[in-house]
Amino acid sequence: MALLASFCVGWWVTNAFVTDAITDLTRSSDSTCPIYDYVRPETVHSTILDKIMRSLVFREQSAAKLSGAIQFETTTFDTSPSVEDNPKYWAEKFQPFHDYLENTFPLVYAHLKVEKVHSWGLVYTWQGTSDKKPLLLMAHQDVVPIQEATLKDWTHPPFDGVYDGEFLWGRGSADCKNLLLGILESIEELIKIDFTPQRSIVLGFGFDEEVGGRRGASSIADLLTERYGPDSFYAIIDEGGISLIEQEGLTLALPGTSEKGSVNINIDLTTPGGHSSVPPDHTSIGIMSELVYELESKKFESFFTPKNPIYWGFQCIATHSKGINPRLKRDILNAGTDRRANRRVREHLSQDKLTRYLIQTSQAIDIIEGGAKSNALPEHVSLVVNHRVAIESTVDETVSKDLTQLLAVAAKFDLGVYDITQARQLRNDTASGRFEILYDDPLEVAPVTPINDEHWLNLAGVIRHVYEEVAYPEKYGAENPIVVAPGISTGNTDTRWYWALTEHVYRYRPGIAHTLQTKAHSVDEHIPFESHLQIIAFYFEYLQVVDALA
Ligand SMILES: [Zn+2]
Known part of the structure; x- marks a missing residue:
């Protein structure tokens, strides 16, 4: 014993x-x-x-x-x-x-x-x-x-x-x-x-x-x-x-x-080809770029809750550290019951990249490929977005954020959307082309x-x-x-x-x-x-x- x-x-x-x-x-x-x-x-x-x-x-x-x-x-x-x-x-x-x-x-x-x-x-x-x-x-x-x-x-x-x-x-x-x-x-x-x-x-x-x-x-x-x-x-x-x-x-x-979850979102866009001397206002590369811009503009929500082990680590720092800023100390200790204190703690942690992603789902646009020739319109562009899912969230919630933004871009440019993972047509295909989305290698928290x-x-x-x-x-x-x-x-x-x-x-x-x-x-x-x-x-x-x- x-x-x-x-x-x-x-x-x-x-x-x-x-x-x-x-x-x-x-x-x-x-x-x-x-x-x-x-x-x-x-x-x-x-x-x-x-x-x-x-x-x-x-x-x-x-x-x-x-x-x-x-x-x-x-x-x-x-x-x-x-x-x-x-x-x-x-x-x-x-x-x-x-x-x-x-x-x-x-x-x-x-x-x-x-x-x-x-x-x-x-x-x-x-x-x-x-x-x-x-x-x-x-x-x-x-x-x-x-x-x-x-x-x-x-x-x-x-x-x-x-x-x-x-x-x-x-x-x-x-x-x-x-x-x-x-x-x-x-x-x-x-x-x-x-x-x-x-x-x-x-x-x-x-x-x-x-x-x-x-x-x-x-x-x-x-x-x-x-x-x-x-x-x-x-x-x-x-x-x-x-x-x-x-x-x-x-x-x-x-x-x-615990470990954060993860998922890769693969998005493909196919549009009609043609000669680059008579281009549309937005080629598939332009449209995909707008999607990338939209995705990066909208961050995931941050959380600071007892569900996340990090919450307890910071309770320790607040409880035992003698050097910690007194206001931060108070906020950490009250974060479980006081919304404003909770928000201030999240803001504090979000200032540093290393702590930000302990409390938030991350998004990284890791791969983009498209276009073949300087005189031909790009018919196909592909994108891979990697996410690490926050402890309080799920793969579904993560996918849903990207999908909502994808549907908005598709509506703006009148494109179809097909969800390969679920085998679902989410927006009808049009003459302008279609997006396809696939969630690869999903891992829950x-x-x-x-x-x-x-x-x-x-x-x-x-x-x-x-x-x-x-x-x-x-x-x-x-x-x-x-x-x-x-x-x-x-x-x-x-x-x-x-x-x-x-x-x-x-x-x-x-x-x-x-x-x-x-x-x-x-x-x-x-x-x-x-x-x-x-x-x-x-x-x-x-x-x-x-x-x-x-
Ligand atoms: Zn290792």
């Missing part, structure tokens, strides 16, 4: 003080934003934790493992073939990487059952001795490609995995071979201390997350659902979230408890993970324990605690395939640099190496804590 400390003292002297308080889930602050109690394993293996965080030998060995993993170019592309169509394509990318994992983690391969799903997905099962719900840890093996033109801009070649003593550089160092390796390293450490899980631990590593996860995570989810049934997992933890971030003088850890339960309390408590007592005891503690609050990510993860397995889905990767700082997906992706060691320490502790829970 995990132990919750009833008050905050250094973990190396706490055994005398800890109370067996799992049934007493009292929190040490007011309920708007509690500072969660520390949660530690029954036995804290301080020498192992010290080795993970501070031993130079361990650090070098760990860096060598991650560096080796980065040297496999496990890139996936939007144009990558299916596994069935071109097995060789995938085998060349992933067989060497699988061999590497097997050679690098002999204890894992000796103690866990390893299965390959849809050829290259990896599922590891560390069978528990009890029938407690298993825990699922996720990561992905693939990485985003490098654009040739940017190769010269890298400080170190992207697939060399250079470790300079402080940082580890390369594609996948932050997204997310660090997480994949970190999980395996923590399990090796647990095997070394003869830990035998009561609760099964399952690892699911997809191989095409960066292009949607249809081949990898989707197949793994099917296997796990078939094997364990719906709602069968204790919790799922995947990449994502923010750990740690300083805001308004506070240090926050923000495990993601992820169900919001509850935070008023033991699952959350234990996650938050272990985060505090690992950061305040293990990683940075000199920096954090009772006087300067880490505030754990829920967050969302504006992008999507492979968890989209796993919703049926549990309502407790967390997107959380330990570390001290967030996605923008690590330059994930761009030139010079890198991590401060201590971030990687924190992944190992976190899972080493979290797996023991969760194992002991009922």
Whole structure:
């Protein structure tokens, strides 16, 4: 059973003080934003934790493992073939990487059952001795490609995995071979201390997350659902979230408890052709341009409601920050009951692009194509609009906004409108031409993970324990605690395939640099190496804590 400390003292002297308080889930602050109690394993293996965080030998060995993993170019592309169509394509990318994992983690391969799903997905099962719900840890093996033109801009070649003593550089160092390796390293450490899980631990590593996860995570989810049934997992933890971030003088850890939805809207316009010497007032390009202008002129509504995890994160900032502007603080705390305060908070958050899209559906005109020749009227123009759907909204609402605007433009230019997705003629075709609209790859907003339960309390408590007592005891503690609050990510993860397995889905990767700082997906992706060691320490502790829970 995990132990919750009833008050905050250094973990190396706490055994005398800890109370067996799992049934007493009292929190040490007011309920708007509690500072969660520390949660530690029954036995804290301080020498192992010290080795993970501070031993130079361990650090070098760990860096060598991650560096080796980065040297496999496990890139996936939007144009990558299916596994069935071109097995060789995938085998060349992933067989060497699988061999590497097997050679690098002999204890894992000796103690866990390893299965390959849809050829290259990896599922590891560390069978528990009890029938407690298993825990699922996720990561992905693939990485985003490098654009040739940017190769010269890298400080170190992207697939060399250079470790300079402080940082580890390369594609996948932050997204997310660090997480994949970190999980395996923590399990090796647990095997070394003869830990035998009561609760099964399952690892699911997809191989095409960066292009949607249809081949990898989707197949793994099917296997796990078939094997364990719906709602069968204790919790799922995947990449994502923010750990740690300083805001308004506070240090926050923000495990993601939901994800925005998304949808691509494809719009095609076909009009009669002709010679460009006798053009109409508006060619199809002109009409499509007007539609683009209209779409961009009308923004989506913003929301600041308790449904959005971000709401609670800001309650934390307002509750605990000493530096925050007093008026903003008041407005955030009153935003649930006072409309004007709510509007002012939304206006404040909308000033910054990074926070604006946490509370609003985004729209990005990403592709436009049309026209072929300088002396011929364009007969066809196509447009792709990408939306990330706000937590309070739906794919339907998002589509409906664009469709309303499309119908208005169609009426103005006397054009037909055909909805391909619904197979519906929305406006009759005319001699002037027709629009066609298709909603591609719709993904609803992820169900919001509850935070008023033991699952959350234990996650938050272990985060505090690992950061305040293990990683940075000199920096954090009772006087300067880490505030754990829920967050969302504006992008999507492979968890989209796993919703049926549990309502407790967390997107959380330990570390001290967030996605923008690590330059994930761009030139010079890198991590401060201590971030990687924190992944190992976190899972080493979290797996023991969760194992002991009922
Ligand atoms: Zn990723």
